[in-house]
Amino acid sequence: MVAYYSLYFLFMKVTIDNISIDVPAGTTILNAARLIGGDVAPPAMCYYSKLEGSGGKCRTCLCEVSKGSEKDPRPMPKLVASCRTTVMDGMEVKNMTSDKVIDARKGVVEFLLLNHPLDCPVCDQAGECDLQNLSYNHGNEGTRYEFPRRTFEKEDIGPFISLHMTRCIMCFRCVFTAEQLTERREHGILERGDHAQISTMLNKALDNEFIGNVIDVCPVGALTDKTFRFKNRVWFTKPVDAHRDCPTCSGKVRLWMRGPEVFRVTARKDEWGEVESFICNDCRFHKKETKDWVIEGPSNIKRSSVISQGHYQHTVKSPVYIDRVIGKEPKFLMNIHDVSDVNKPEIELSKIDGPSHSDDFKVK
Ligand code: SF4
Numbered sequence: 001m002v003a004y005y006s007l008y009f010l011f012m013k014v015t016i017d018n019i020s021i022d023v024p025a026g027t028t029i030l031n032a033a034r035l036i037g038g039d040v041a042p043p044a045m046c047y048y049s050k051l052e053g054s055g056g057k058c059r060t061c062l063c064e065v066s067k068g069s070e071k072d073p074r075p076m077p078k079l080v081a082s083c084r085t086t087v088m089d090g091m092e093v094k095n096m097t098s099d100k101v102i103d104a105r106k107g108v109v110e111f112l113l114l115n116h117p118l119d120c121p122v123c124d125q126a127g128e129c130d131l132q133n134l135s136y137n138h139g140n141e142g143t144r145y146e147f148p149r150r151t152f153e154k155e156d157i158g159p160f161i162s163l164h165m166t167r168c169i170m171c172f173r174c175v176f177t178a179e180q181l182t183e184r185r186e187h188g189i190l191e192r193g194d195h196a197q198i199s200t201m202l203n204k205a206l207d208n209e210f211i212g213n214v215i216d217v218c219p220v221g222a223l224t225d226k227t228f229r230f231k232n233r234v235w236f237t238k239p240v241d242a243h244r245d246c247p248t249c250s251g252k253v254r255l256w257m258r259g260p261e262v263f264r265v266t267a268r269k270d271e272w273g274e275v276e277s278f279i280c281n282d283c284r285f286h287k288k289e290t291k292d293w294v295i296e297g298p299s300n301i302k303r304s305s306v307i308s309q310g311h312y313q314h315t316v317k318s319p320v321y322i323d324r325v326i327g328k329e330p331k332f333l334m335n336i337h338d339v340s341d342v343n344k345p346e347i348e349l350s351k352i353d354g355p356s357h358s359d360d361f362k363v364k
């Protein structure tokens with residue numbers, strides 16, 4: 001009985017965007033939303049579940065708490081950072097159903113882009129950049145900022161990692177990674193406020209065994225892989241899961257290949273864009289031959305990702321819960337066949353597996 005009661009009190013019921021879930025006490029709103037999944041989970045640019053102390057810096061995960069708890073149902077007066085706010089029993093939260101959140105998030109994106117150059121066409125992170133995705137999904141078209149953008153002296157931080165300080169959004173993830181994964185941290189954030197910058201202080205090379213992981217945790221193109229730099233666009237390469245017997249790390253990686261050539265090695269990422277297990281520099285930078293690896297097969301890539309272009313058969317659909325959020329099936333705004341007979345009306349485009357092709361409409 002005692003065990004039953006303690007278990008009972010350890011769980012809290014929270015409702016996010018009209019979907020209820022029971023989660024252990026101490027769970028943050030963001031992680032509760034991730035348990036529901038799909039678009040109910042707010043975007044997160046600085047929180048990283050594998051890094052202690054992360055979160056609370058970028059404000060992209062803002063949510064509206066419309067009911068504080070069963071005991072105290074008053075709404076929270078301001079939007080809260082969902083990665084840093086734990087759930088209460090009976091709490092009700094609005095993410096994509098809140099106009100305030102959608103509006104505030106536009107402001108956050110505008111703020112994150114204040115000094116960020118629009119150099120996506122030449123940035124190695126393009127196609128897998130969280131900021132690029134965030135601005136497409138939540139951003140405004142323009143900016144109100146009129147002042148000169150920040151510029152930096154180019155800094156060489158070693159043979160394997162390239163730093164583009166203008167692209168940094170000060171999420172602190174790379175600093176936590178170096179602090180928590182490597183034996184000594186040689187870089188950090190210098191200065192304060194709008195003078196803050198990532199630096200190695202004495203221009204020391206970042207050459208710890210696990211330091212390459214800062215590339216994977218960086219949500220933008222501020223830290224990129226020098227061995228892959230300008231070699232290929234990510235959507236032209238094919239991601240393949242592979243492993244090797246590595247004495248230092250798990251050896252479970254993702255190879256980015258074009259034909260038989262391995263262009264890049266990264267850690268595997270989960271559906272939230274987080275590394276599944278950190279890998280060592282040897283696997284990442286020195287094992288660029290297919291013979292170094294046991295190939296497991298094509299990686300699962302979100303269907304919405306530009307990387308899935310050309311290899312749809314191994315993509316996964318993101319769960320979207322529009323019907324559960326609004327309480328009914330979404331209504332078609334327009335049926336294309338009402339206004340056009342270009343395609344055969346009996347073919348439902350949404351049911352075609354992968355991109356539609358002229359063959360789908362050929363008279364058999
Ligand atoms: S370099 Fe990347 S990971 Fe490091 S603080 Fe800047 S944006 Fe974050």
Ligand code: FES
Binds near residue numbers: 062
């Ligand atoms: S993800 Fe919550 S503040 Fe950055």
